[in-house]
Amino acid sequence: MEKYNTFKQEGNSLIHTRMLDAPRDLVWEVWTTPEHIKEWWGPDGFSLTIKSMNVESGKTWDSIMHGWGQDWDSKVEYLEVEKPSLLSYKHFGESEDYDFTVSISFAEVEGKTLLTMKSIFKSKEIIEELNRRVNAIEGGKQTLNRLENYIKILQSNKP
Numbered sequence: 001m002e003k004y005n006t007f008k009q010e011g012n013s014l015i016h017t018r019m020l021d022a023p024r025d026l027v028w029e030v031w032t033t034p035e036h037i038k039e040w041w042g043p044d045g046f047s048l049t050i051k052s053m054n055v056e057s058g059k060t061w062d063s064i065m066h067g068w069g070q071d072w073d074s075k076v077e078y079l080e081v082e083k084p085s086l087l088s089y090k091h092f093g094e095s096e097d098y099d100f101t102v103s104i105s106f107a108e109v110e111g112k113t114l115l116t117m118k119s120i121f122k123s124k125e126i127i128e129e130l131n132r133r134v135n136a137i138e139g140g141k142q143t144l145n146r147l148e149n150y151i152k153i154l155q156s157n158k159p
Helices: 026-033 124-134 138-157
Strands: 007-012 013-020 047-053 061-066 071-083 086-092 100-109 112-120
Touching: 007 138, 013 138, 026 100, 026 112, 026 138, 112 138, 124 138
Parallel strands: none
Antiparallel strands: 007 013, 013 112, 047 061, 061 071, 071 086, 086 100, 100 112
16 A cells, blocks of 8 residues: 555646545545544644635635644635546635645545545746745645544544
């Protein structure tokens, strides 16, 4: 399973893959439902306040991430929503330079879910700057670790 838990940077793209020991419908639900996503979204030590979340093409998700003594406004516009296999969205940053698009595929593999998350930035230099400023690459890895841990907790609490 280790070969499925990877991260790579290709030019202006960051690609995370993760094999989650959970059915695809559960992973989709945890990624698209406010009461779940607020429990795991963001790097270690961060919390999330959701102002609104409407997971439909053309609709938005507005939230505030809290961490490092700061509040980070976050706005996402969903581009494609194909339940339970694909989510794509545009994330709006503090300026247009920091806007990026994300495509997440949820593939069913023998009762598990292979999640592939590809984030595309305006340039490789923007990624490097965000990584220097806010440790963006490690933050992405931590967020997926939190997702995986949250799913394990949900499954261990089932009767």
